[in-house]
Amino acid sequence: MGTELFEILRKNKEKVLQLWLQAQQTETEFSNNFNTADELRAQSAEFVDLLLSTIDESNIQDFSPPGLESLTDYISSLTISRARQGFSPRETATYIFTLKDALLQVLSEQAGTDPMQLYKASMQLSKFVDNIGILSFETFITGREDVISQQSDEMAELSTPVIRVWNGILAMPIIGTLDSARTQVVMENLLQGIVDTGSSIAILDISGVPAVDSLVAQHLIKTVNATRLMGAECIISGIRPEIAQTVVHLGIDLSQMITKATLESALKFAFNSLQLEVRRIQKDKAN
Amino acid sequence: MITLLMAMIRESLAIQHERDLVYCRNRVKEVAVKMGMGIVNQTKLITATSEIARNMLIYGGGGIVRLEVIIRGKQEGIQLVFEDKGPGIADIQKAMQDGFTTGRTLGMGLPGAKRLVNEFAIQSTLGQGTTVKILKWKNG
Numbered sequence: 213m214g215t216e217l218f219e220i221l222r223k224n225k226e227k228v229l230q231l232w233l234q235a236q237q238t239e240t241e242f243s244n245n246f247n248t249a250d251e252l253r254a255q256s257a258e259f260v261d262l263l264l265s266t267i268d269e270s271n272i273q274d275f276s277p278p279g280l281e282s283l284t285d286y287i288s289s290l291t292i293s294r295a296r297q298g299f300s301p302r303e304t305a306t307y308i309f310t311l312k313d314a315l316l317q318v319l320s321e322q323a324g325t326d327p328m329q330l331y332k333a334s335m336q337l338s339k340f341v342d343n344i345g346i347l348s349f350e351t352f353i354t355g356r357e358d359v360i361s362q363q364s365d366e367m368a369e370l371s372t373p374v375i376r377v378w379n380g381i382l383a384m385p386i387i388g389t390l391d392s393a394r395t396q397v398v399m400e401n402l403l404q405g406i407v408d409t410g411s412s413i414a415i416l417d418i419s420g421v422p423a424v425d426s427l428v429a430q431h432l433i434k435t436v437n438a439t440r441l442m443g444a445e446c447i448i449s450g451i452r453p454e455i456a457q458t459v460v461h462l463g464i465d466l467s468q469m470i471t472k473a474t475l476e477s478a479l480k481f482a483f484n485s486l487q488l489e490v491r492r493i494q495k496d497k498a499n
Numbered sequence: 500m501i502t503l504l505m506a507m508i509r510e511s512l513a514i515q516h517e518r519d520l521v522y523c524r525n526r527v528k529e530v531a532v533k534m535g536m537g538i539v540n541q542t543k544l545i546t547a548t549s550e551i552a553r554n555m556l557i558y559g560g561g562g563i564v565r566l567e568v569i570i571r572g573k574q575e576g577i578q579l580v581f582e583d584k585g586p587g588i589a590d591i592q593k594a595m596q597d598g599f600t601t602g603r604t605l606g607m608g609l610p611g612a613k614r615l616v617n618e619f620a621i622q623s624t625l626g627q628g629t630t631v632k633i634l635k636w637k638n639g
């Protein structure tokens with residue numbers, strides 16, 4: 213695409229913007245999302261400005277060289293802000309692709325009559341705008357993935373409560389998969405809980421953990437060891453029969469740890485070691 | 500009829516992130532439940548899957564799990580093939596020993612997984628990758 217064509221586009225910036233805004237109005241129902249048409253116009257004008265000042269002979273062929281940062285950054289932030297404003301991915305994509313129509317129309321009106329030249333220029337220009345679309349799509353997905361990972365962090369935080377079941381006894385039920393990140397949260401919460409409450413026994417209930425593989429076992433061993441370093445005892449409860457068999461077949465030695473089948477038996481054990489007793493109240497016969 | 504439907508199950512799962520392991524385990528569990536596999540065998544298979552898939556992720560840089568329902572005579576079972584294009588295992592005999600690890604784990608993954616399933620085959624070429632094939636019968 214020759215330099216003069218870029219010049220033509222730059223000179224007809226207002227025309228491009230005009231056509232683009234028209235196309236946007238016909239293609240979609242934007243009216244609900246943007247507060248005022250002025251706002252949309254200002255944003256579109258900024259986009260056209262930046263695009264036409266950035267695009268040149270070298271970067272129209274290849275969308276990655278240095279010099280495009282300001283444009284790519286702008287597209288990323290535009291996509292994110294549109295997503296936050298509640299635009300659907302389709303609307304944002306249409307927004308970008310209607311710009312292509314506007315650019316091509318201006319080009320065909322102003323760029324002379326050589327069909328081969330016009331064809332080549334159109335192809336390059338449309339590829340460039342396609343790349344902008346792809347970038348916007350990628351940004352959109354990355355934004356969503358950030359939200360997902362943020363939510364899973366929150367879930368890990370929420371799903372590992374430390375419960376004080378008795379004076380000196382903490383319990384921590386674990387539901388779901390115990391991966392490395394989760395173990396970190398579990399361990400931190402448990403150790404902090406031991407300090408905060410001055411407890412000497414912690415019960416880690418794994419009834420809700422679907423499978424205990426060697427990594428989970430390793431995490432459990434580490435947690436127990438860390439608890440012992442704090443001067444407290446850690447009991448692992450909720451070992452289901454199938455888990456017990458699997459762990460034995462795997463060849464993992466958990467015999468150094470206190471393990472119980474149910475939370476109830478773990479609690480009994482804890483009461484015993486604290487020399488507590490739970491009894492049914494005997495009614496006085498005299499009454 | 501149910502058997503015929505089960506035989507249609509043949510799929511590939513990509514393992515690229517830790518969260519893929521969770522999906523892979525859940526999918527294997529779903530198929531095992533559908534087949535009517537007992538809870539103990541289910542847990543054994545899921546645990547073995549978890550071990551090998553994690554190995555593949557950590558040492559092989561991720562790969563693909565091919566899940567297939569196998570029918571041989573009157574037996575039916577689940578076959579899983581784990582393929583990665585990682586650096587490969589230098590000494591398979593050593594890797595299959597209890598407690599051997601090149602990382603900082605317990606070293607029970609591969610040998611443990613072998614004990615949890617009915618059939619276990621491992622193949623590795625240095626610089627080309629590793630393939631592990633396991634099979635667990637419904638009543639095995």
